[in-house]
Amino acid sequence: MTESDHDKAVWRRFADRQESPVHPPRPEAAAERPPKDAGEELLLAAWIDGRLEGAEREAVEARLSGDPELLDLAVSAAGSRGLAAPWPKRAEARAAALVAPSRPGWRTVAAAAAAVVVVALGGFEMGRAGSLWLADDTETDLAAELGLLPDTDLMETLL
Amino acid sequence: MGDPKGGLTPAAPPLERAVDSARLLAGDKAEWDRFVRRAGPVIYAAVLRRLGPAGASADAEDVAQEVFARLCRRDRPLAGYDPKRASLSTFLTVLATSAAIDHLRRKRPADPIESVPEHRLSVPAAEPRERLKVPDDLLTPRQKLVMTLLYDREMEVADAAAFLGVDAQTIRSTHHKAILRLRAHFAGDKEGKPLVSQDEA
Numbered sequence: 001m002t003e004s005d006h007d008k009a010v011w012r013r014f015a016d017r018q019e020s021p022v023h024p025p026r027p028e029a030a031a032e033r034p035p036k037d038a039g040e041e042l043l044l045a046a047w048i049d050g051r052l053e054g055a056e057r058e059a060v061e062a063r064l065s066g067d068p069e070l071l072d073l074a075v076s077a078a079g080s081r082g083l084a085a086p087w088p089k090r091a092e093a094r095a096a097a098l099v100a101p102s103r104p105g106w107r108t109v110a111a112a113a114a115a116v117v118v119v120a121l122g123g124f125e126m127g128r129a130g131s132l133w134l135a136d137d138t139e140t141d142l143a144a145e146l147g148l149l150p151d152t153d154l155m156e157t158l159l
Numbered sequence: 160m161g162d163p164k165g166g167l168t169p170a171a172p173p174l175e176r177a178v179d180s181a182r183l184l185a186g187d188k189a190e191w192d193r194f195v196r197r198a199g200p201v202i203y204a205a206v207l208r209r210l211g212p213a214g215a216s217a218d219a220e221d222v223a224q225e226v227f228a229r230l231c232r233r234d235r236p237l238a239g240y241d242p243k244r245a246s247l248s249t250f251l252t253v254l255a256t257s258a259a260i261d262h263l264r265r266k267r268p269a270d271p272i273e274s275v276p277e278h279r280l281s282v283p284a285a286e287p288r289e290r291l292k293v294p295d296d297l298l299t300p301r302q303k304l305v306m307t308l309l310y311d312r313e314m315e316v317a318d319a320a321a322f323l324g325v326d327a328q329t330i331r332s333t334h335h336k337a338i339l340r341l342r343a344h345f346a347g348d349k350e351g352k353p354l355v356s357q358d359e360a
Contacts, residue, residue, distance in 0.1 A: 007310075007338050008310050010338065010341045010342060010345060011306050011310045011337075011338075011341065012310070013341075013345060014293055014297070014298070014341050014344075014345075015306075015307075015311075017292060017293045018293070038236030038238075038239040038240070039239055041236065041250065041253045041254055041257065042236075042239060042240060042241065042244055042245055042250060043244075044253050045244070045245035045246070045249040045250040045252075045253045046244040046245040048245070048249050048253070049245045049246055049249050050324050051244065051245060058299070058300040058301070059300075061300035061301055061303070061304045062300035062303070064304055064307070065300060065303035065304040065306075065307045066303075068307075068311070069260075071307065071308075071312070072260065073253070073256055073257055073260060074322075075312070075322060076208070076209055076256045076259075076260070077205065077249070077252050077253045077256040077257075078322055079208065080167075080204060080205040080208045080209070080252050080255075080256060081248070081249050081252050082169055082248065083167040083168065083169065083201070083204040083205070083208065083252075084167065084168055084169065084200035084201050084203075084204050085166065085167050085168070085200055085203045085204035085207050086200060086203075087199045087200055087203035087220070087223065088220065091199070091203070091220045091223060091224065092195055092196060092199050094224055095195045095199060095223070095224060095227040096191065096192045096195045096196075098191075098227055098228060098231050099186065099188055099191040099192075099231055100188070101188045
């Protein structure tokens with residue numbers, strides 16, 4: 001047995017006696033793992049970025065040495081840190097579609113409705129004034145055509 | 160550690176500067192689109208790097224979608240993100256790697272019992288716990304982590320150093336101190352067991 005094998009045996013003897021024995025990952029137990037929460041993931045990211053100090057750093061390292069699956073995640077994420085890969089446009093479109101365009105608020109809807117009413121009323125009033133002016137103008141033209149004086153009551157004359 | 164960085168490139172400047180997190184959390188569509196454009200390659204790289212060696216690169220798009228779907232859920236992790244704690248790209252890399260690992264677990268069929276190594280099937284010994292316990296502070300968390308990396312994950316010293324952000328000499332020194340403590344502890348073990356049992360040898 002080499003010195004390295006000897007050291008490894010000493011380590012295993014220690015690891016097997018821990019409260020939470022350190023073992024290689026057990027994939028068959030993985031399905032029952034509860035999902036990680038975002039706080040745990042943020043803490044791990046902070047550790048990978050080297051931003052933890054003192055007791056907080058020790059707490060994460062204690063967890064890493066006792067939880068092979070968490071250590072696996074940390075090793076893998078640390079290896080991928082700072083990398084990028086061109087991803088397909090269709091994938092980008094799918095991800096973008098996860099958030100729908102925001103719906104206008106009630107103030108915007110009310111302002112738009114008020115604007116429609118104002119425009120409609122304005123249009124109605126303009127149309128009414130236009131038709132009155134047109135009717136008046138048509139009467140004057142007809143009187144002139146019949147050779148009547150401007151003050152003559154056209155209706156009375158025609159009847 | 161398996162896959163070299165083939166096909167993957169260094170990410171663009173920090174995401175934090177490119178994303179207005181307040182508008183993003185408020186559900187601003189334009190900000191979400193910008194976030195997807197900038198964060199997509201980072202998430203996709205982390206997913207691809209994990210799925211690739213397992214021959215599951217074809218699933219990378221779907222797993223990246225799962226990450227984005229989680230990010231825009233009501234209990235979205237972005238709400239708890241604090242830029243003072245970690246960089247956004249590292250945070251997203253952790254989320255993406257975690258999703259990829261979960262995906263591989265779901266895909267993997269259960270191991271047939273005969274292929275499971277014996278030590279995984281072993282039932283804990285029925286000896287009293289007190290006799291087996293070792294002092295909690297025999298090794299520091301850092302020493303335990305270094306030993307785990309070197310012996311359980313069989314990492315090279317250089318890889319362990321890169322992972323922990325220290326130099327190789329620090330890893331060797333930490334390992335040396337840990338081994339000395341363990342040897343001293345077991346040399347004085349009242350059980351009188353040999354350091355290495357006949358079976359282990």
